[in-house]
Amino acid sequence: MVIATTGDADVLLPPVTTTTLGSNVADRIFCRLAELTLDLNTVDDSGFRPVLARSWEHRDSTTMVFHLDPRARWEDGAPVTAADVAFTFAVYRDPAVNAPLAPNLAAIDSVTAPDSATAVFRFRRWYPEQLYDATYHMRILPKHLLDTIPRARLASSEFGRHPVGDGPYRFVDWQAGTQITLAADSSWFLGRPHIARLAWRIIPDLQAAVSALLAGEADAMELIPSRNQLERVQDDPEIRLVPYASPFYAGIVFNLRRPPFSDREVRRAIAMVLDRGTIVQSVFGRFADVAAGATSPMQWIWSDSVRQLPLDTAAAAKALAARGWRLAQGRPVRIRAGVPLRFTLLVPTSSQVRQQAAVIVQDELRRLGVEMRIQPVEFTVMERRTVGGDFDAAFVSRTIDPSPASLLQFWGAGESNIGRYASPAFDSLAAAASRARSRAEAGPLWRRALEQLNEDAPAVFVFSPRNNAAVGLQLENVSIRPDDWLATVSEWRVRAASDRGRERAAGR
C-alpha cells in the first residue's frame, strides 16, 4: 500500500519524533504494552486490548503490574523483556533525551523489572487513567540496542534512521524527502499483517499528492485538509472517503494579560456575536463541525449538548455598552475613554482555512463596532509570539490526546496555556473529573468544565474539521482510530482482484 503524505519524517524513534510521518511510521515499528480500542475510552481498563503485555493488574492504588507476552520478540530475535520497559521509561523521562511526551509521565514515579516478564509501575497517586498513562505515551524500546548510545545523541543516532522494533512492520528503507518503506513481519507474534508493504510517498504539494492518489500512484491518504481537494477525491470512482472523528479543534485564543481581553464581558460579547455556524459552512461546507468547546469529536466527552454562549448580537452590544465601550455617532468603532475597541488577530500563513475564517470573523465584529486587524504570520513567528505572550488574539489549532485531561494542559496552570486563563472553578471541575472512577461519573464533570470555559470565553472555539481518510477501493476491512489513523492497519486487506497491482509488485 502506498500512502501519499505531504511532509517527511524527522526521526523514526518514538520518544523524540515530532512529525506526523515520524509517528505514523515509528508507531508501526514499535509497540505499546496495551492499545486503546476504537472507542478511545481512557478512563477505565475496559478500553484497552493487550499488545506487548498479555495482562495487567492493579496491585494497589498506586501500583500496576504488567505481565509481558513471552512470544513478543525484537526484530533481531531477542525477547521483549521487562528490562526494556524500565529502560523505555528511563529514556522518556531523561531530560537529556528531551522527549516531548515526558510531561505526560509525571504521575509515574518508577518502573521496575522484578523479573524478565513482569514490569511494575508505581504511581505518585491514585487516579483512573493510570493504565492510559502507563501505556499510551510510551512505545517500548530495545534496551540491548540503545543502552550504549548516549541519551543526548539518541535523536541523531543511526538507530533513529534504521530502527529495529517489535511491531507488525519492519523498517526497510528511507530515502530522505522521497519515501519510507516498511515490510510486514511474517513472524509477528500477534499475527502477520495482511498488507505486505507500507510505503509512504512524500509529496509536499497537496494538489499534487491528491493527483497521485487519483492517478493510482498512491492508495491512501490520511486526511485532505482542503474542501476543493476533498471534492476532487469524492468524484473519483476508485477511491472512497472514510470519515473519522477529528483530533483537532481550532479557535481564537485571547491574551488575558492585555486589555480589552482581561475583561471577561468583552470576551463574552465577542463570542456571542460570532456566527460560527456560518463561518464553518462558508469555509468548510459539510467537512467540519462547530466546536462544542475545547475538545474535538475524537474525545469521548464531546457532546452537542455542551452549553455554549448564545448567538445574540443585541446582548453583546448591550454588554459592551455596559462596560463603557460605546459607539459614537457616525464612528465605526466603539470607544472607551478615548481608546478604540480594536485588536490584532495572528493567523498562520500556513493555514488557508483559518485565514478565510478570520476574514468572516473580522466582518462580523465590524458590525458590533469592534475593529479586528488580521496579521498573517509565519508559523514560527506565531509560535514565538504566542508563547512569549506578545499577541492580542491568535487563531490557533490544537491536536489533542484521547484523554480529556488535555484540557488541563491548555487551560490549566502551565506555559502551554498561552492566554493565561485562570479559573478556580474550572480547575476544581477538571480536578474532580480527573478523579472520577468511570466515564459515567467523569463525563458530566468534564462537560461542566467545558461549559465553564465557554462561559468565561478565554477563547472562541470555532471549528473542528471532519476528517476523511482517502483509501482506494481495493482496500478492505478499513477501520480508523482517530488518534492514529493506521492503528489497525495490520488488519486491513487488499482485495484479491485488485487491479492496482502494488501488492503483487511487493512480492505477495
Add this chain to the structure above:
Amino acid sequence: MLGFLARRLALAAGTVAAVVILTFTLVHLAPGTPMLGDPERTLVSPETIARQRALFGLDRPLPAQLARYARNLLTGELGESFTLHRPVARVLADALPNTLLLGGTALLLALVLGLAVGALQALRHPSLWDTALSAASLVLYSVPLFWLGLLLLLVFGQELRWLPISGMSDPTLRETLSPLGRALDVARHLVLPAATLGLVQGAAFARFQRSALIESLGAEFVRAARAKGLPERLVVLRHALRHALAPTITLAGLSIPYLLAGSVLVESVFGWPGLGRVAYDAILSRDYNVVTACALVTGILVAFGNLAADVGIAAADPRVRLEQ
C-alpha cells in the same frame, strides 16, 4: 588564463563568504524561532523547547553563534539540523545530487530547445513560423513555473497516466528492478519536472538566440563569408551561430540561480527530493544551519556557473580574451 581563473576564484570565495555571513545573520534576525516541535500537532512544552535551544547553542548571543559557526565551517563542519536530527552535510549530500540531476537536465533541455528554436526562427525570419514560435516562447516564458508544473502533472500524470507524478522512483517496483531498470525509472520520473524547468528557461534562451542570430546573419563578417563562396550551412554554423552563442552562454551561466530557485517550486510539486525543498522547509522551520549551508552551496554553484559562462564565451568567440 590561469591568472584570470585565480582572480575569479578568489573573488568567488569572497562572495561566497559574504553570502554565508549575510545569510547566517539575516536568518537569525528574522522573526520566528527554530521549530523544535509542532505545537499544533504534539504538545511540546516551552520548557522542552528551551532545553533544546540550549542544546543547539541557540541561547547564546548572535556574534558568539556566528563565530562558532565560522570556526566549524573552516574545519568542514556544517553542524546539525535542528529539525531533521542529522548532520547538515549528510542532508545536503542526499539532496544536492538530485537537484544537480534535475537542474542539469533542465539546463540541457533548455539549451537544446532554445538554440534549435531560436535558430529556426532566425533563419526563417520574417515568416509565419517566426511569428508563431515567438508568440509561443513568449507565452511559455511568462507562465509561472508552479502553474506549468501542475498543468503538466494533471495532463500527463493524472489524466493520460503516461508519466509518473511524483518522486524519483516507483516505491514498490524499485527493489525488483535491475540497475538499468532503476535508471530508466528515474529517467521517467525526471521527465515532467525537468520539462517544467527546461521549457520555461528554453523559451528565454530561444528569444535571446533568435535576436542574436538575426543580428549575426546581417553582420559584415557573415557577408564576407558568403562572398568567399562558403556554403550557407557553414556560414550559419561556423560563423553566424558561433558568434551568436555568446548571449545564450551568458544567459545559461546566469540561469543557474533561476534553476535553483525554480527547483524549490518544481521539487515541491513533483515531490523531487532536492536542495530547493530542503532549503524551503529549513526556512519555514528556521533550521539555521541548513539554511546557511544551502546558501553556501548555492553561492558556490552560482559562482561556478558564472565562471563557466565566461570560459564558454571565450571558447565560442576567439575575439574574447579572458585576461581582459
